[in-house]
Amino acid sequence: MALGKNERLQVAGIGSGGKGWVDLAGTNAHEDAEIVACCDVDSNRLLKATNEYDVPGYADFREMFADMSDSIDAILVSTPDHVHAVAALKAMDLDMHVYCQKPLTWSIWEARQLSLASKKKPHLATQMGTQSASKVHKRQSVKMIQEGGLGAIKAIYGWTDRPTGWWPQGSERLTGEDPIPDTLSWDLWLGPAPVRPFKAGAYHGFKWRGFHDFGCGAIGDMACHIMDTPFYAMDLADPMTVRVDCDDVTEDQFPSKQVVQMTFAGNQFTERDSLPFTWYDGKILPTNEELGMPEGEEIPQNCCAVVGTEGTLIVSTDMWSRLFRNRVEVDFDEPDLEGRDHYKFWVDACFGRVKTETHFEFSAKLTEAMLLGAVGSHYPGSTLLWDAEEMRVLNRYSAKQYSKGDYREGFEAKPVQ
Numbered sequence: 001m002a003l004g005k006n007e008r009l010q011v012a013g014i015g016s017g018g019k020g021w022v023d024l025a026g027t028n029a030h031e032d033a034e035i036v037a038c039c040d041v042d043s044n045r046l047l048k049a050t051n052e053y054d055v056p057g058y059a060d061f062r063e064m065f066a067d068m069s070d071s072i073d074a075i076l077v078s079t080p081d082h083v084h085a086v087a088a089l090k091a092m093d094l095d096m097h098v099y100c101q102k103p104l105t106w107s108i109w110e111a112r113q114l115s116l117a118s119k120k121k122p123h124l125a126t127q128m129g130t131q132s133a134s135k136v137h138k139r140q141s142v143k144m145i146q147e148g149g150l151g152a153i154k155a156i157y158g159w160t161d162r163p164t165g166w167w168p169q170g171s172e173r174l175t176g177e178d179p180i181p182d183t184l185s186w187d188l189w190l191g192p193a194p195v196r197p198f199k200a201g202a203y204h205g206f207k208w209r210g211f212h213d214f215g216c217g218a219i220g221d222m223a224c225h226i227m228d229t230p231f232y233a234m235d236l237a238d239p240m241t242v243r244v245d246c247d248d249v250t251e252d253q254f255p256s257k258q259v260v261q262m263t264f265a266g267n268q269f270t271e272r273d274s275l276p277f278t279w280y281d282g283k284i285l286p287t288n289e290e291l292g293m294p295e296g297e298e299i300p301q302n303c304c305a306v307v308g309t310e311g312t313l314i315v316s317t318d319m320w321s322r323l324f325r326n327r328v329e330v331d332f333d334e335p336d337l338e339g340r341d342h343y344k345f346w347v348d349a350c351f352g353r354v355k356t357e358t359h360f361e362f363s364a365k366l367t368e369a370m371l372l373g374a375v376g377s378h379y380p381g382s383t384l385l386w387d388a389e390e391m392r393v394l395n396r397y398s399a400k401q402y403s404k405g406d407y408r409e410g411f412e413a414k415p416v417q
């Protein structure tokens, strides 16, 4: 949508509670943006947001689009993961800019569609909600890797303490059923996912993350935040293999902890013609030796490590990066850059003033790679050969179901032509 010089960006939020509340406030803080509608399937959460911004509210984003598409320029997608692509694709089809939470999508196929939609409509400003990518230490880390400050890159690592007991993983499907509260449209919450009975406190409100039908497990939840620096710096994409070691994946949930190993093709930044990537979650940690950190030094949680021939850079999702050379910590001699406000930057991009970095073409590549780890957890101990172009596991035909799901009627994510 072409915006006039004196116009304000008219923004609507899909998912107004949880992170959506933060996304609405962050966007509204820009002097050139205003919230014009909110959508949430939970009427309590919706009411709080519509009161805050004094705007109309909808339970169903399809109705919001039908009523207001002419007066919405841009959309925030802050729902559980399984709804991201359905909502974002619809918005882009209607020529709206999109800020979509991480992971970009619930499935690899969906990420590919958002990337295609973004290529098809380059005038739309897109951004994934990995706000720490805009922080100064991450921008400096990217620059340092690109400028050869670590030498040639030998390996990359990432790790998280999640799920940390904050949400269930590794358990069997819940039994029984609870009454659906009057304030919740359970059918709309399920959206594209298969119907299952409502259970109070089990899924709605943050806990959905570890269920295959709704989330992407700890790797989906955290890896787009944690791994963005090396992926952006080295333009990594399309893993060739994946192997997941875990022991409690179930039909319904991701495993409580896992080690994921992938191989990427090498490029001008890497020491060899392939680059190993190892991911740990559920509080499993890499060793100090692997990372090139001093023996006995505590390894901080929720970081990535980029290990090069001339040192290791540890990049946190908090506000710091640390540099080690010859297993001794040295000053991180930061290139001269500034941090950004992720929301402000996206609003500016909607006006064509800047170009986002975590746009959908980049964030789809990162999300696809991380979600391959989620696919791999269905085949513990097996090395899967990945054909990224065709989006299929060459040596496990059954894996097709995990890289593209089925959609309930009325909630289809349409392929981008």
Ligand SMILES: NC(=O)c1ccc[n+]([C@@H]2O[C@H](COP(=O)([O-])OP(=O)(O)OC[C@H]3O[C@@H](n4cnc5c(N)ncnc54)[C@H](O)[C@@H]3O)[C@@H](O)[C@H]2O)c1
Binding pocket: 014, 015, 016, 017, 018, 019, 020, 039, 040, 041, 042, 045, 059, 060, 061, 078, 079, 080, 081, 083, 101, 102, 103, 129, 130, 131, 188, 189, 191, 204, 205, 206, 207, 221
């Ligand atoms: N960038 C970050 O740091 C960060 C932090 C937390 C969450 N997130 C991401 O934000 C998204 C939401 O996570 P959360 O923790 O806020 O979850 P949540 O379950 O707490 O909140 C989701 C909100 O969306 C609403 N919702 C659910 N389905 C909907 C639908 N079909 N249409 C409209 N509204 C719907 C829910 O009622 C709820 O208000 C996820 O993708 C998550 O990964 C990002």
